[in-house]
Amino acid sequence: MENILLICIRTVIMYVLILLIFRLMGKREIGELSILDLVVFIMIAEMAVVAIEDTESSLWDTILPMLLLMVIQILMAIISLKSQKFREIVDGKPTVIINKGKIDEAAMRKQRYNFNDLLLQLREKEIKNVADVEFAILEPSGKLSVIKKENNMNHNQPTMTLPLVLDGIIQEDNLAEMNKTNLWLRQQLKKRGYPDIKKISYCSYENGYFFVDVKD
Structure with a gap:
């Protein structure tokens, strides 16, 4: 009876602690977890199980590494x-x-992603035909983001909104994708009253229009 009571107390302590740790680490959907997030969550869960089952060991021996992982x-x-x-x-x-x-x-091939994976994720988004897709982006979380073709789209010049500046850093790969240069971007932003790239948190460009968000 005493052992059962001890297990119940440890379970409550671990529940509250894990809830606190996950709350402090921030809100992210399960599908948006990075590999590192997933590994940390699994490790914390395993430690909690061991702490609950092994009533002979000190609870602090488990709490300390859990808090260290959180930090x-x-x-x-x-x-x-x-x-x-x-x-x-x-x-x-x-x-x-x-x-x-x-x-x-x-x-x-570089992402070790095959056609079965692609078709499966397209079906999950209720897209039956690959021909209906203009852009498909495999996110770091493994989620597939899809932009469908529009009936009234000019298929000679399909476009996708790409970030040109993130956290004050020019995205050279995205500029190259749009056949634009670093100099062109700086000149365009300067004309619009943004001479300092480092002060821009986010900037995108589509169909001749810039969207610029300045750092707080």
Whole structure:
């Protein structure tokens, strides 16, 4: 009876602690978790199970590494907010699988992503025909984002809104995708009253229009 009571108390303690840890680490949907997030969550869950079952060991021996994982995860999240390079290393980058209606097999091979995966995720979005897709982007979380073709779209010039500036850093790959240059972007933003790129948190361009959000 005493052992059962101890297990119940440990269960409540672990429940409250895990709830607190996940709350402090921020709100993210399960489908949006990075590989690192998933590993940390699994480790914390395993530690909690061991702490509940092993009533002979000190509860603090389990709580300490759980709190340490939480601190590491929060610190990495802060660094990710400040460094795009670090964010790309930890979370990865989105990969365009279908670009302007054309499937990019090389990008699929690089991500070890096959046609069965593609068709499965398209069906989940109720898209029956690959020909209906203008763009498909494989997100770092493994989720497939899809932009469908529009009936009134000019198929000679399909477009997708791409970020040109993120956290004050010019996205050279996206500029190249649009056949634009670094100089062109700087000149256009300067004309619109944004001479300092580092002060821009987000900038996109589509159909001749810029959207610019300045850092707080």
